[in-house]
Amino acid sequence: DQQVKQNSPSLSVQEGRISILNCDYTNSMFDYFLWYKKYPAEGPTFLISISSIKDKNEDGRFTVFLNKSAKHLSLHIVPSQPGDSAVYFCAASRGNAGGTSYGKLTFGQGTILTVHP
Amino acid sequence: KAGVTQTPRYLIKTRGQQVTLSCSPISGHRSVSWYQQTPGQGLQFLFEYFSETQRNKGNFPGRFSGRQFSNSRSEMNVSTLELGDSALYLCASSIGQGGEKLFFGSGTQLSVL
Numbered sequence: 001d002q003q004v005k006q007n008s009p010s011l012s013v014q015e016g017r018i019s020i021l022n023c024d025y026t027n028s029m030f031d032y033f034l035w036y037k038k039y040p041a042e043g044p045t046f047l048i049s050i051s052s053i054k055d056k057n058e059d060g061r062f063t064v065f066l067n068k069s070a071k072h073l074s075l076h077i078v079p080s081q082p083g084d085s086a087v088y089f090c091a092a093s094r095g096n097a098g099g100t101s102y103g104k105l106t107f108g109q110g111t112i113l114t115v116h117p
Numbered sequence: 118k119a120g121v122t123q124t125p126r127y128l129i130k131t132r133g134q135q136v137t138l139s140c141s142p143i144s145g146h147r148s149v150s151w152y153q154q155t156p157g158q159g160l161q162f163l164f165e166y167f168s169e170t171q172r173n174k175g176n177f178p179g180r181f182s183g184r185q186f187s188n189s190r191s192e193m194n195v196s197t198l199e200l201g202d203s204a205l206y207l208c209a210s211s212i213g214q215g216g217e218k219l220f221f222g223s224g225t226q227l228s229v230l
Binding site: 032036044045046049089091101103104105106108110 | 121150175205207215216217219220222
């Protein structure tokens, strides 16, 4: 039962254009969502997060949008740079709802982003 | 501030052996979580420790165990290694309040031959 899904295994974008990475979830108990960036043989690096009480959060070139009714979130990177090429993971957790999932993030399968110069 | 430190970086073992991996969290962080990453299964949660107690557990067999020390450092042990245990094992730390971002180490790449 995959509770967090990233349906696009890969995405290719031209430098300077927008990258949009998508993520869907099924568990309505999730109330905190995160995006991580990962290079091979390294640990994931935190990018940006959003609480379920918000529908948008921005940090520089990165913006995360949350649509709770559709159980969908997306990460926008504008403008995309070659250094953004990596695997991007969407993750979700239960924070203050009943049954806090301490330390447990449920990850999607990841999307490989390639930004071409 | 130093990040999450995992040792060793690489490990090669044979089937049937056991292995111990080590993790030092970010100073001040009391929660340590462990994850397994494999190409087929992605990142899977193993367990989480807080104040030397296991507080949350994933769906892994009893061969996978862990512990946390009073200084918040944690170790993970896998006994009777199987070929399928070959993976990148990641440790993450956080303050431990729940529903917060985790900071990951670089991982230990375990190969079981």
